[in-house]
Every structure is written in structure tokens, then in C-alpha cells.
Amino acid sequence: MIPLLQALVLRPLLTAMIALRALRRNALRSILTALGIIIGVASVVAMVAVGNGARDKIQGEVAALGQNILLVFPGSKRSAGVNAGMGTAASITLQDTEAVRREVRDIAGLSPEVWTSAQAIASGRNWSTTISGVDPEYISVRDWPVARGAMFTERDVRSAAKVAVIGSKTANELFGAINPIGQTVRINNIPFIITGQLSSKGAGLGGDNQDDRLVLPYTTVMKRLTGEKTVKLLNIKITSADRMETAQAQIRALLRQRHRTPAADPDDFNILNQKEIAEKVASITGIITLMLGAIASMSLLVGGIGIMNIMLVSVTERTREIGIRMAVGAQGSAILLQFLIEAVTLSLLGGTLGVLGGMGTAHAIGKVANFQPVVTADSVILAFSVSCAIGIFFGFYPARKASQLDPIDALRYE
Amino acid sequence: MSSPIIQLDRTARVYRTGDVDVHAVRSVSLNIQRGEFVAIMGSSGSGKSTLMNILGCLDRATAGAYHLDGVNISSLTRRQLATLRNRKLGFVFQNFNLLSRTTALENVELPMFYRKPLMALRSQRQRAMQALERVGLADRLHHRPNQLSGGQQQRIAIARALVNEPELVLADEPTGNLDTRTSIDIMGLFQELNDSGITIVMVTHELDIASYCKRMVIMRDGNVISDTPTTHRRMADEERARLNEAERDASLDSPP
Numbered sequence: 001m002i003p004l005l006q007a008l009v010l011r012p013l014l015t016a017m018i019a020l021r022a023l024r025r026n027a028l029r030s031i032l033t034a035l036g037i038i039i040g041v042a043s044v045v046a047m048v049a050v051g052n053g054a055r056d057k058i059q060g061e062v063a064a065l066g067q068n069i070l071l072v073f074p075g076s077k078r079s080a081g082v083n084a085g086m087g088t089a090a091s092i093t094l095q096d097t098e099a100v101r102r103e104v105r106d107i108a109g110l111s112p113e114v115w116t117s118a119q120a121i122a123s124g125r126n127w128s129t130t131i132s133g134v135d136p137e138y139i140s141v142r143d144w145p146v147a148r149g150a151m152f153t154e155r156d157v158r159s160a161a162k163v164a165v166i167g168s169k170t171a172n173e174l175f176g177a178i179n180p181i182g183q184t185v186r187i188n189n190i191p192f193i194i195t196g197q198l199s200s201k202g203a204g205l206g207g208d209n210q211d212d213r214l215v216l217p218y219t220t221v222m223k224r225l226t227g228e229k230t231v232k233l234l235n236i237k238i239t240s241a242d243r244m245e246t247a248q249a250q251i252r253a254l255l256r257q258r259h260r261t262p263a264a265d266p267d268d269f270n271i272l273n274q275k276e277i278a279e280k281v282a283s284i285t286g287i288i289t290l291m292l293g294a295i296a297s298m299s300l301l302v303g304g305i306g307i308m309n310i311m312l313v314s315v316t317e318r319t320r321e322i323g324i325r326m327a328v329g330a331q332g333s334a335i336l337l338q339f340l341i342e343a344v345t346l347s348l349l350g351g352t353l354g355v356l357g358g359m360g361t362a363h364a365i366g367k368v369a370n371f372q373p374v375v376t377a378d379s380v381i382l383a384f385s386v387s388c389a390i391g392i393f394f395g396f397y398p399a400r401k402a403s404q405l406d407p408i409d410a411l412r413y414e
Numbered sequence: 415m416s417s418p419i420i421q422l423d424r425t426a427r428v429y430r431t432g433d434v435d436v437h438a439v440r441s442v443s444l445n446i447q448r449g450e451f452v453a454i455m456g457s458s459g460s461g462k463s464t465l466m467n468i469l470g471c472l473d474r475a476t477a478g479a480y481h482l483d484g485v486n487i488s489s490l491t492r493r494q495l496a497t498l499r500n501r502k503l504g505f506v507f508q509n510f511n512l513l514s515r516t517t518a519l520e521n522v523e524l525p526m527f528y529r530k531p532l533m534a535l536r537s538q539r540q541r542a543m544q545a546l547e548r549v550g551l552a553d554r555l556h557h558r559p560n561q562l563s564g565g566q567q568q569r570i571a572i573a574r575a576l577v578n579e580p581e582l583v584l585a586d587e588p589t590g591n592l593d594t595r596t597s598i599d600i601m602g603l604f605q606e607l608n609d610s611g612i613t614i615v616m617v618t619h620e621l622d623i624a625s626y627c628k629r630m631v632i633m634r635d636g637n638v639i640s641d642t643p644t645t646h647r648r649m650a651d652e653e654r655a656r657l658n659e660a661e662r663d664a665s666l667d668s669p670p
């Protein structure tokens with residue numbers, strides 16, 4: 001028991017002490033040697049954090065679409081895997097919208113959506129913004145409540161009323177601190193009364209700020225602003241996650257039937273399922289994270305070679321010391337352990353500083369980018385174990401070389 | 415009579431450098447008993463250091479046998495030799511061979527670091543301090559070698575050789591780099607150690623240094639050519655007193 005304790009704990013600990021002393025004596029060189037590992041680990045940690053942060057942000061945006069959402073875009077043909085781009089052809093009419101609402105089961109809410117951009121003028125201020133036309137159900141479909149005032153009503157839709165709900169950023173730009181409710185905003189010289197203000201939602205999937213918009217009844221936008229007869233998007237909320245697939249199939253069948261699409265032809269619309277989007281996004285960001293990590297790992301490898309190089313120099317420089325230690329009875333294994341621990345200490349030192357540096361870098365990136373990198377525990381643990389492994393791997397050859405020196409040759413070495 | 419601590423039987427060491435064989439030690443047969451104090455002398459290149467390295471288990475003989483304390487050295491592994499050096503032998507070198515950026519105390523602790531089983535750190539420190547006290551360096555524990563004189567460095571080396579209580583101390587020209595007075599001090603120290611029962615074998619070029627020992631072995635061309643007890647043995651105390659006197663006389667004689 002005692003000898004085992006000595007062999008496994010005490011002796012390595014004492015050896016680590018010697019190694020630390022040796023490293024401290026050459027502090028500058030130790031730091032420079034560890035620099036390779038520091039940079040390597042820092043870039044791995046930072047890159048993985050950036051990848052994770054980007055993924056979290058995009059996933060957040062996907063979640064921000066609302067729960068159990070299907071998005072139906074007109075016109076895009078998914079032929080031979082090439083996506084011609086959504087909304088490139090106008091093919092979903094208001095009659096289609098009503099048919100879906102009437103005939104598809106398990107729909108919890110539905111809102112057509114049209115949009116355009118325009119100059120909005122209020123209280124002498126001028127602001128270019130997005131004009132969305134939706135149904136009152138839109139706010140429940142997208143889980144996007146109004147912060148103050150109220151959403152416009154079904155009646156406003158039927159009468160194509162000149163009312164608007166304002167996004168928080170637009171409200172800020174046009175009215176500043178003034179309460180926008182009841183105020184008038186002019187679009188194309190038409191006055192609209194503001195009935196409500198949406199809660200803040202942040203950047204959308206395309207990176208645009210979703211809070212910078214004016215939301216009007218879709219009828220108002222179509223009749224008074226754009227003159228369009230078709231919708232650009234159907235937001236459909238399904239009652240529960242397990243009904244998504246059947247609902248999607250029903251909508252598809254219904255639209256194909258209404259559009260009289262021949263059986264052999266592809267859809268002239270495109271249905272996006274929130275889950276699919278999330279999965280697609282996850283796989284893309286996963287690949288990006290992996291690539292960033294792989295590039296960063298290269299610098300870890302270079303760092304490891306740096307350690308090997310310095311350890312080889314160190315063994316040569318300290319040949320006499322090795323000879324002295326052997327003369328007083330150090331076994332080869334003790335010398336091996338000493339140099340191995342020195343290498344591992346160096347690489348762990350580099351690992352620690354690297355993790356700190358990586359966290360700092362991630363933090364700094366978070367300051368300038370519009371998302372927050374996420375340093376995860378497993379990337380830190382991975383970085384540590386990899387740097388430890390690098391120490392052992394690249395330290396082994398020099399350490400073995402030291403341990404196999406002949407005591408006499410080592411003592412005589414000049 | 416107990417068996418000799420060192421038994422050399424036609425021991426030889428040949429260095430093979432390229433095509434030429436150098437017979438550094440040709441054939442040495444020598445017995446050294448416990449408690450002996452042996453000086454090995456001889457001209458440069460006669461094979462003294464080579465023989466010492468073999469005695470110290472740092473090198474192996476290429477022919478003949480070497481028994482240390484009854485153990486046949488040629489049958490031992492590298493590992494066993496290291497253990498042997500650690501527990502039975504102490505080395506003192508001409509160039510001290512101390513770890514340069516390490517304190518006196520840590521240098522002396524070094525052999526205990528490789529001792530098995532490990533002693534408690536506190537008793538290691540204590541023993542190292544005792545050894546340094548024994549060589550008269552109790553007040554230099556935390557000095558590094560480059561902050562000490564040659565004589566003081568050699569004392570550290572001797573303390574290091576003693577700390578694991580070896581049976582045999584091997585010294586290769588321990589006074590080679592020291593002045594007369596310091597050499598006398600070091601030899602005095604060896605005489606004390608020898609009186610306490612430690613066997614000492616040392617190499618020296620100087621006859622007056624050798625005459626502090628009890629037995630003189632002279633080598634030439636890798637062979638022992640003479641092996642005699644010291645006739646007029648010097649004692650360090652007397653020599654020191656004589657030196658003091660001589661110096662006093664010299665300073666009296668010199669013109670003011």
C-alpha cells in the first residue's frame with residue numbers, strides 16, 4: 001500500500017516539483033514554448049465557441065418563428081435539388097388561404113403575409129421600414145404579443161382599414177420616447193392610425209431586425225399600397241408537434257389540387273417545417289464548427305512540435321544534470337518521468353492560458369459580432385485533455401532519449 | 415576476516431574508437447577491505463578514472479570480474495546498478511558536478527530523492543542538513559554553487575556523497591581544483607569519514623595528497639604496478655598547524 005502510494009502519488013508529485021522548478025528557471029523560454037499550445041488551444045476554444053454561438057443564435061431565431069409553424073411560400077420549384085428561390089412566382093391566392101383554413105384539420109391559427117418597403121413619416125421624422133400585411137391571428141401564430149395598445153381586428157381586415165401596429169424599433173425611430181398609440185403615421189401619403197406596438201423580438205432568420213416594421217391588415221397593404229392579388233407567405237400554426245406531418249401533407253395535397261398540378265410535376269409552392277429548418281441549420285452550423293475546430297487543431301499540432309523541439313534542446317543542454325542524477329542513483333524511469341512531466345506541465349500551462357485566451361477572444365468576438373459565442377465545458381475539457389496528450393506524445397521521445405543516456409557519457413558531456 | 419568490499423579479478427576495459435582499441439584498463443586484480451583508505455596514483459592516461467568508473471558502477475568492465483560487496487556487478491541490469499549507486503556508493507568528482515542553479519541543501523537532498531522507499535520530506539531535509547553540518551557548511555544551506563568557493567562546493571559534493579550513508583566513497587581527484595590549504599581541509603574530512611568506518615578510494619596526482627591515505631596503488635598503462643601501505647602517513651591536523659606556522663614565519667620574514 002505505502003510503496004504503491006509512493007510510486008503513484010508522492011514520487012510523481014515530487015518529480016512535478018522538480019519539473020516546475022526547471023521550467024521556472026527558464027520562465028521566458030517556457031512561456032515561448034507554451035505559446036504554440038496557448039495559441040492552439042485558444043483558437044480551438046474560441047472557434048468552437050463561435051460555432052456554438054452562431055448555432056444557438058440561429059436556433060433561437062428558428063424558435064422565434066413560433067411553436068409548430070409551417071411556412072408556405074409560393075412558386076419555388078425544388079427540381080433536381082436546386083432551389084430556385086422562394087417567392088419567385090406568385091401562386092398563392094387569398095382563395096387558397098381560405099381553402100386551407102377551411103379544409104385542413106389541426107390548424108391552430110393561420111395568417112397570410114405580404115410585405116413591401118416604404119418611407120414612413122410621423123411627427124416630422126422620416127424612416128424607411130418594412131410594411132407587413134397580416135391577419136390579426138398573426139400575433140398568436142408567431143407567438144408575438146403586442147406590448148401596448150391592441151392588434152387590429154377582423155373588421156379592420158374586412159374594411160382594409162388604415163390602421164397599423166408598430167414594431168418597437170420603428171416606434172423608437174419615429175416617435176422616440178412618445179407613446180405611439182393613437183398617433184398617425186403616413187405611408188405613401190396615406191395616414192394610418194397606430195393601434196398597438198409589438199413586443200421586441202430581435203434579429204430574424206435573414207439577419208434583418210424584425211422589430212423594424214409596420215404591421216398592417218393584409219387587405220390594406222394589398223389594396224392601398226401594393227395592388228398585389230397574391231400572398232407572399234402563409235404562416236400556419238398547427239395544434240401540436242405530432243400533427244405537423246399530416247397537416248403538411250394535407251396542405252400540399254390541397255394546394256396541388258387547387259392549382260391543378262399534374263401528378264408528374266413538382267409543387268409550385270414550398271412548405272417549410274420548423275423542425276426541418278432547425279435540423280438543416282443544426283447540420284450546417286455543425287459542419288462549420290467542425291471545420292473551424294479542425295483548422296484550429298492544426299495550430300495545436302504545431303504547438304506540440306514546438307514542445308518536442310524545446311524538450312530535445314533541453315535534454316541536450318541538461319545532459320550533465322542527467323548524468324549527475326544518474327550517478328547518485330536515478331533510474332532511467334525517474335529521468336523519463338521528470339522530462340515527461342516537464343513536457344506535460346508545459347502543455348498544460350499552455351492549455352490553461354489557452355483556455356483563458358480563448359474565452360477572452362470569444363468574449364471579444366461577442367462584443368463586435370451580433371451574437372454571443374458560447375464556451376462550453378466539453379470544449380474546455382477537450383482542449384485540456386488534448387494539450388495533456390500532446391505533452392505526453394511530443395514529450396515522450398525527448399524524455400526517452402534522456403532516460404537512455406549512458407551515465408558516464410552524460411557526466412562527461414561538455 | 416570478512417570478505418573484501420571490492421574484489422577485482424583481471425578486470426579490463428577496452429574502448430573501441432573506430433578501428434583502434436584503447437586498452438584503458440588492461441588487467442587489474444585488486445582487493446579492498448572495508449575501512450580501507452586507498453589512493454590510486456599514476457600518470458595521466460594510465461586508466462585511473464576508467465577504473466574508478468567501473469568501481470562506481472557507472473561503467474562496465476569489458477573483461478574480468480568485479481564483485482562489489484560480494485555481488486557480481488556484470489550480472490546486474492541498468493536499474494539494479496542505479497539502485498546500487500544510490501544505496502552503497504558516494505561519488506566525489508574533480509569538477510564537483512553539482513546542480514548549478516540549485517541550493518546546497520537541495521543538491522545534498524538529491525540522492526534521497528531517488529532512494530526507495532522514499533523518506534518523509536522532513537527527515538530528508540534533516541539528514542541533508544546534518545550532512546552539510548558534518549562538512550562544516552551549516553551556514554551555507556541556501557547558497558547556490560556559484561555563490562560558493564571551490565572548497566565549499568567540494569564539501570557540498572562530499573555531503574551529497576555521504577547523505578545516503580554509503581559503504582564506499584569514490585573520489586576522482588577531489589582536490590585537483592583546490593589550493594593547498596583547502597586540499598588539506600578536504601583530506602582531513604576524508605580522514606574523519608574513514609575513521610568513522612567508511613571505505614574510501616580516491617584518485618590523485620599528488621604524492622603528498624596520497625600520503626593522507628592508508629594505502630597507495632600506482633597504475634601505469636592500465637595495470638597496477640605498485641600496491642603498498644603508506645609509509646609516512648600525513649594527518650590533516652598536523653599539516654594544517656605546520657602550514658599556519660610556515661605562513662606566520664613568511665609574514666615575519668618579509669620586509670615591512
Ligand SMILES: Nc1ncnc2c1ncn2[C@@H]1O[C@H](COP(=O)(O)OP(=O)(O)OP(=O)(O)O)[C@@H](O)[C@H]1O
Nearest residue numbers: 429431436437438457458459460461462463464465
Ligand atoms: N570514452 C573514451 N573513449 C575512448 N578512449 C577513452 C575514453 N575514456 C578514456 N579513454 C582513454 O583511456 C585511457 C585512460 O583514460 P583515463 O581517463 O582512465 O586516464 P586517467 O588515468 O584518469 O588520466 P588523468 O590522470 O589524465 O585523468 C586514455 O588513454 C584515454 O584516452
Ligand SMILES: [Mg+2]
Nearest residue numbers: 462463464586
Ligand atoms: Mg582521470
